[in-house]
Amino acid sequence: MQHVDDLQNQAALRLARDADPDGERTIGVLTKPDALTKGAVGNRQKWRDVIEGKSHPLKHGYYCVRLPDDDERKRNLSRAESQKIAADFFEAIAPWNAIADRNRFGVPNFVANISELLVKLIEKNLTKLKEKVQQLLDDCEAQLRLLPVLTMGEPMTEVCSRITQFCADFQSAVFGESHKLELVQPNKRRYNGLKDEIFRTRPNFTTSLIIRDADYVKETSPQPAGPVIDLNHVKQAIADSVGWELPTHVPYDATKNFIRGFTSQWDGLALSCFNDIFATTSDFVQECVRKHFGQFKSFETQVAAIVQHDLDQCRDGTQHTLNDLLLKLEQVPFHTQNTEFFRSQWQFWCQYYHGRSGHHWCNFERTHNDEAIQVMAVVRAYFEVAYKRVIDYVPLTIEHELNQTLAAHFQDSLLNRFLGKMGTPDQMKALLTEDPSLAKKREFLEDRRTRLQQIKRRLEEVRKDVVNGVDDASVEHQSY
Template identity: 30%
Template sequence: MGGEVGETAGVGESEYARQRRTLFKILHDLKALGHVFHLVPVPVCALKPAGKSSLVEAVTGVKVPRDDGMCTRCPMECTILSGPAWSCTISLRISPSPDAQYSPVLSRSDDVELWIRRAQATLLCPHLPRHAFKTKNAEEIKAMTEKVEGKNEAVKTVVSDSVVISIEDPAGADLIFVDLPGLVENEDLEVIRLIQNLVTENIKHSSTFILVTLPAVDNIENQKAMRLAKEADPEGKRTIGIVTKPDTVVTGSTDAVKLWTETFAGTGKHKLRLGYYAVRLALDAERKEGISRAELSRRATSFFAANAPWKDIAANRLGLDALVRDVSALLMSVLIRDLPKLMDQVTRLIASTQRALASVPTPPISAKGATAEALDRIVGFCVALSRKVHGRADDRTFVHRTREAYLTMKQAMRRSAPEFWPFECALEQCEREFRRPQELDAVVEEDAACKVMGLVDVRKVIKECTGWELPGHIPFDAKAQLIKGFVDQWEDPSATAFENVARILESVVVELIEDNFGTFPKFKASITALVAAQMKTHAKDCSDALMSSLDHEQIALFTQNVHDLRVGTERWHEHYQWLRYRQESSFRISGKPTAHAPYVTNEPRSPTVAPRGGIYSTDFRRLLPVDEYKDEILVMAEVRAFFHIAYKRIIDHIPTRIQHDFVQKFADGLQGRLLTELAVDAPESLKRFESWMEEDPEIAVTRKRLTERMEKLIHIQTQLEEYSASQ
């Protein structure tokens, strides 16, 4: 393009270009940020070969790759904006990321073709580094991307990511369009399908205008590109036909002359609301000669004026200048109409970018304050942890989750209650309601985990434990063995509760470490290691203490809660005696199940004889003969009563031990331990903290990208507001 400035002033100085170049620059910048606006650009599609590449070269003023076979294998978005001097930049648009500049700023149009080849090859070879093609020539690129049997199998045939060509040209038109891969017929079915899907995806949006190139020598009926355009635009409201190679309609081709005369007049079969344009593009010989764009425009005008059917068609439908002028005006009318929508989209983009930027950690302070910043973060972390475990933070999830863990432990221990039956064998047919009296603590009992033991089973335990006791004395070891049966089952629930609390605490610690040190990888790694070591130490100490507490329940069967033990024993003894001497029919009174088996209470019984006599139904039990299993029933009652005392004790003791010896001791002592381990007063601590306070490079890159994006969006918003106010 160098040396041609001013030679095509008709194109560059169109009404659209003079008044709307600023708006197109805004749209170009928005698309470069990775946002899609379907009202631009204009897709150009055609059946290969149809003069599409020549049209692109004519509009842009630069050469595009031309090879045998398929040349365009990805969308190429071309943006032409007026500028003080000619320049071109090639970028890659890999969704959903913003555009990434690929080439240096090019000042010579002859360099553009090779850089387009390099950029397209980069998209086709995602398995290779992006810089792999930046120094390759055309032949080397072809050798690396040409798919032959057993070679370059990882190279993609077609991709949807785009090569973005940004041109500033003092003599160019302000325009944005997309050059799509040409529709092919003599390729593998998979390739044909991929290209067709790519074209369909780009032309389906109702705000997009479709340019279809049609060779003059071919029948419109045979053009696949036109068929796809009709499917996307059935009423022909947004499709423009561009007739290329008009010189192929020779004198005497009456059918072709008639076809195009009727088509341009709007009386033919293929009517388009936006009509058709005919363009004469550079021939191969003219391209080799390097004919200027101004001379090509003059030759096109002379050709149309001298040859049928073109000489009989309105001049405003002939030539590249007419096409660019009308498409520019058409696009501008749509952009003006949708300007409020565009401004609203920009406002939403600014809001979403602000939210994303707010989620990025603030930049670290200078190295001069590294020690103070590090200490602030350590103290803040420890204080936040202490508040959470003590339940003083606004978020009390830790407390709620640990309480759930302790409740689960309590329920598991409750199921370990011994199941005694005051019969020679376990009577499975008895209803569960009659097994026990109402508990002192009103705890609803779950299904027992222990096996049911009858009188014979308990007698066997007593016999096995009997030594040189005097007659009538029950050996203490018998009770101890039965008590051990349920105490042994408390280790697993205790360990499970401890493990669950440890996991909950660990999740809180990980979250707080991320909040306070996540920006600094080295600092985070060091704090994580120190905290993990402290947690491990406290966990071991607490685990040992828990095992010691459980051992005490087995070694020393002791309680000072004499009253509850006596009352509980009496109740269970009364209950077992009552069940023992009741016949099976007595489980039902008046044909209805009893709610609970009778047992001794402080409430007066209903008398069965005159109250004057003072005799109650329960008094008749004293007339019953002495039970041969009285010792076994007494043992059952004492063990069952002791279970409730020990159970109530342990379900409080274990959580308290975990909370105090592990959770709170770990959290409350962590700050001092960390400061000691980090040796903050040591001379080398400043250098260490400076190293630790180095920010994660990924976070810095993200913050920079979002900050730059925000600045550009605000600038674009200001430009749109100024533009809107000027209209």
């Protein structure tokens, strides 16, 4: 540095301040002091002010070194001879010989002091560096553990093993042994929703005679979805149904029409529930396919196609069972063998619609005087019977015909496909070719882990190397 006046404008100093604002790792070095002429009194004083810390101070101060000139380099002087010339220069020439701190002059002093400073900085920051490297290494290892394990076994064995694991995983989920949050619990919530939806289809009968006190009955939520049906409405429905019945005989058509009013809604509700369950099952199956086969794109694609075929077949079969078998059973004739429950419900609703509290029971064998209330009680009693069986049979049908059937069929479908039509060793090996993007990620992480391990080992050795370097430098410079 020949011009101390330009010190503040030097790019190196600006970079040092940006990288080391606290000055912990910055040392100033003044070079070519022999370039100052005897007449440059002002510049010599500025250099002295810098070295003594009066101008442009740095936390670790400045050093001044004299390097060999062109003539000395031509003479091929030894290091010891060059250091002797520099030492004599600083001892004989003003203002250097007047500066009290003699450790600020010459390359040997600079090397020794900077080495000691380096050791201190390393001791201060080495622990943090090692912790940071270990954290990066742990993160890298964690990401590698998330990757699927590379297959090392015989290809056909590996293919069979993955198919078996996939099928066992799905089967255990279907029967509630695993993945409960992903399959069983969402399905149960949807079936509970179906229960509420069907309960809302109950006929909304009412009479001015109903007394709803705390000791009797209260309709529970959710409230009926249909319009209010009062006594006059029921009486009109009976009148509209009269044919050649004898007097006092209540036409059965009136009862059937009210029953058909709620049972006709159950097809749509049941199929809506099934569609939701099917969507949940499909999503879960696809996630299982990704989990077990996603490492191998070709394998995953072919498995997904087979699984989708089975899903479609089971969907159609379950819809057929719901439509043509189960829900048709709730159409004419309206019938139940559960006569004891029906009788108790009929008596209960007779009493309810008459608004009587206490324990009065109607006589099932004799016709009630009020025909409308009799129809209301019969219809509501039949609703209770049919409602209870439907809210059980729809979920059971879906679970048996869809989920359990899939669990039973997947393994046969997959093994027949891959061991029957694609059973050659080359085809098995091709199935187990890792997805290129996954292979690239694995290669990157393994390379990163190797480099971090190397850095970790080097950090464990670096302090010893630096300390040995300081000791060697001290011995070397003492010999000058």
